[in-house]
Structures are given as C-alpha cells and as structure tokens.
Amino acid sequence: MAFEEEDFLQIAGLQHFAFCRRQWALIHVENLWRDNLRTVEGELLHKNAHDDTYTERRGDTLTVRGERVFSRTLGVSGACDVLEFRLHPDGVTLPGQEGLWLPYPVEYKRGSPKEHSADELQLCCQAMCLEEMLCCPIPEGSLYYGETRRRVKVPLTEELRRTVRDDLTEMHQYASRGYTPRVKPSKACNACSLKEQCLPALLRRRSVQDYLERSCEEL
Ligand code: SF4
Numbered sequence: 001m002a003f004e005e006e007d008f009l010q011i012a013g014l015q016h017f018a019f020c021r022r023q024w025a026l027i028h029v030e031n032l033w034r035d036n037l038r039t040v041e042g043e044l045l046h047k048n049a050h051d052d053t054y055t056e057r058r059g060d061t062l063t064v065r066g067e068r069v070f071s072r073t074l075g076v077s078g079a080c081d082v083l084e085f086r087l088h089p090d091g092v093t094l095p096g097q098e099g100l101w102l103p104y105p106v107e108y109k110r111g112s113p114k115e116h117s118a119d120e121l122q123l124c125c126q127a128m129c130l131e132e133m134l135c136c137p138i139p140e141g142s143l144y145y146g147e148t149r150r151r152v153k154v155p156l157t158e159e160l161r162r163t164v165r166d167d168l169t170e171m172h173q174y175a176s177r178g179y180t181p182r183v184k185p186s187k188a189c190n191a192c193s194l195k196e197q198c199l200p201a202l203l204r205r206r207s208v209q210d211y212l213e214r215s216c217e218e219l
Pocket of ligand 1: 023
C-alpha cells in the first residue's frame with residue numbers, strides 16, 4: 001500500500017503517540033497545541049540543529065542539516081535534525097562526491113535519555129524513510145541530548161522497526177476516522193502540555209455511553 005501525500009503524518013508525532021495516544025490525537029488530529037517550558041526548549045534546540053543551508057565535510061563524514069525525508073509505504077514525512085553520510089561500501093553515491101556514503105541520522109533532544117523509547121522510535125522512522133528513499137541499509141543512528149551533551153548510539157533493531165510500523169498503522173486509522181482515543185490518566189499528565197485542554201479529570205468520569213451500557217446491563 002502507498003499513501004498519498006495529503007494523508008502523510010508527521011514523523012515527530014511518533015513521540016507524542018508513545019507518550020500518550022490521546023495527546024498525539026489532540027495535536028495531530030484536532031490541531032490543538034499549547035507551549036510549555038519543555039516544548040519551547042525543545043523547539044529552540046531543534047532550531048539550532050536545523051539549518052537547511054548547512055553542509056560540512058570532515059574527513060570521511062559529510063554532514064547535512066534539516067534534510068527532508070518521507071515514506072509512501074509508511075505514510076509519513078519530516079526532517080532529520082542532522083544527517084551524516086559516512087564513507088562505507090554499503091552506501092550510495094552522492095552528487096559531487098566520490099565514493100559510497102552510508103546515511104547516519106542524528107536526532108537532537110532536550111533533557112537526558114528517557115526510560116521509554118519515544119526518541120528511538122522517531123529516529124528509527126527517519127532511518128526507515130531514508131532506506132526507502134535511498135535504497136540502502138541503515139543499521140544505526142544516534143540521539144544527542146542537550147542536558148548531557150552526549151550522543152547515544154541507537155541500533156535500529158527489527159523490534160524497533162515493528163513498533164514504528166504498528167504505531168503508524170494505528171495512527172493512520174485514528175487520523176482517517178478523525179478519532180481522538182480516550183486513555184486512562186497517568187502521572188505523565190502532570191508533564192503534559194495539553195492537560196488543560198484534555199481535562200484528564202473528566203476522563204475518569206464515565207461517559208454517557210458507558211452509563212447507558214451499564215444501565216442496560218443492570219436491567
Ligand atoms: S493530560 Fe494526560 S491523558 Fe490528556 S493528553 Fe495529556 S497525557 Fe494524555
């Protein structure tokens with residue numbers, strides 16, 4: 001199956017979806033957004049990482065910033081913060097450069113490495129797009145964290161790739177129905193930039209449908 005461009009989802013949405021399916025739908029289906037300190041800091045870091053005009057060669061590595069990527073198979077598009085090309089026999093040819101170059105995506109994040117895999121999923125999806133665009137394998141990428149100022153290598157495993165595909169399948173289903181799922185409020189709600197719009201307290205209450213279903217069962 002190949003998606004049309006108008007149905008493409010944002011790659012960055014994968015991290016929202018991993019954090020909370022409802023948050024992703026509020027942002028990407030209902031187009032709600034609210035800045036908080038975390039999102040503003042994150043945007044500033046990305047602004048510094050993205051510079052569409054920047055290309056640099058150092059030894060065996062060529063660095064490009066803000067490279068647009070997409071996949072018709074996955075139905076997504078986005079941009080790589082930093083995309084390195086490293087001389088490698090499995091790589092691809094690049095205009096104006098001799099030799100074969102293997103892409104190596106690097107995603108910039110504020111804070112430090114997290115317990116969940118939202119950042120890894122976003123990076124893996126970028127790599128899957130590049131593999132489809134350039135027809136070459138990308139076995140690894142890196143996450144750079146602003147707080148620790150360190151790169152963390154991420155092996156792009158089959159398990160990570162499967163999660164990307166499964167999440168995107170579910171996201172496309174919600175997007176095509178224009179549906180915002182209800183979820184159980186959790187401690188993640190405290191750090192959520194949309195908690196006022198989402199009103200998690202209301203999610204704890206029974207919906208009218210739940211009430212009617214329970215009433216029917218009791219009769
Ligand atoms: S407030 Fe909680 S339930 Fe609502 S979108 Fe945010 S994380 Fe999800």
